Amino acid sequence: MTLLIAKLMWGLGCVAYFCIRYPHQRRARKTAVAQRRVTGLERALMAISYSGLGVVPLIYVVTDQPAFATYPFSPVLAWLGTLVLIAAMVLLYRTHRDLGRLWSISLEIRDRHQLVTHGIYEKLRHPMYSSFWLWAISQALLLPNWIAGCAGLVGFGILYFARVGHEERMMLETFGSDYRAYMARTHRLIPGIY
Ligand code: SAH
Numbered sequence: 588m589t590l591l592i593a594k595l596m597w598g599l600g601c602v603a604y605f606c607i608r609y610p611h612q613r614r615a616r617k618t619a620v621a622q623r624r625v626t627g628l629e630r631a632l633m634a635i636s637y638s639g640l641g642v643v644p645l646i647y648v649v650t651d652q653p654a655f656a657t658y659p660f661s662p663v664l665a666w667l668g669t670l671v672l673i674a675a676m677v678l679l680y681r682t683h684r685d686l687g688r689l690w691s692i693s694l695e696i697r698d699r700h701q702l703v704t705h706g707i708y709e710k711l712r713h714p715m716y717s718s719f720w721l722w723a724i725s726q727a728l729l730l731p732n733w734i735a736g737c738a739g740l741v742g743f744g745i746l747y748f749a750r751v752g753h754e755e756r757m758m759l760e761t762f763g764s765d766y767r768a769y770m771a772r773t774h775r776l777i778p779g780i781y
Contacts, residue, residue: 593665593729594648596672600722601641603676611683611690618688619698624757629693632746639742640719644726647735656733668728675721681707682715694750694757702762704769710778712769713751717776719743751775 646652683690685706689697707714723739730736758766774781 588662588665588669590660590665590731593660593668593731596665596669597644597648597726597729600672600676600725604679604722607676607680607683611686612692614688615691620691620695621698621700622696622757622761624694624753628749632749633693636719636742636746639738639740639745640723640726643738643742644730644735647730647732653732653734656735658731658733660731664728664731668725671721671728672725675718675725678707678714678718678721682718686715694754696757696761700761702758702765702769708773710773711776712755712773713775716747716751719747720776 651657685703685708689700689703691697711717720740720743723743726739727736755766755770759770762769
């Protein structure tokens with residue numbers, strides 16, 4: 588593993604993300620929405636998250652900037668990052684498959700929305716966010732630069748902590764006791780732990 592290959596791995600992660608997401612994004616445009624909670628804050632949070640997972644690391648990958656934050660490359664960390672990246676993308680794929688037409692990029696309730704509690708959603712309420720955390724961790728392991736590497740954790744972390752409570756309130760308002768019971772038997776991100 589060399590630094591160039593590690594950077595390519597990071598880029599492949601972005602390509603995989605777009606390939607998994609694109610068909611859902613297209614379908615989402617045609618699926619009727621019953622309730623949309625996309626506020627200015629939500630838009631700002633998404634911009635912060637995409638900057639951390641996309642723009643800042645892309646600048647480093649292409650230009651090696653910011654140079655002052657660079658530290659020596661470790662092949663072992665980069666291999667580990669590659670494994671975490673693969674796990675992130677497999678999990679991301681499964682969440683999209685299980686949510687199907689109910690997927691949305693932000694907080695929305697679709698027409699005839701149903702609570703998904705099967706597949707990857709059986710044990711976890713937010714497996715897609717678990718996959719983004721894994722993606723952000725892989726970025727930190729692959730890119731030997733304190734700013735570019737950690738930008739994903741900070742950017743997605745801000746989105747996650749600002750959004751997850753709103754999302755659960757929206758689901759409680761929509762599905763009431765069904766979601767309350769689902770909350771009681773599941774965890775947010777890590778099976779059996781959190
Ligand atoms: N937080 C989830 C889903 C993210 S996509 C995860 O991390 O896997 C965001 C949309 O998914 C929300 O707008 C909500 O409408 C929908 N959603 C979240 N959990 C759901 C569930 N268990 N069943 C059906 N739709 C769900």
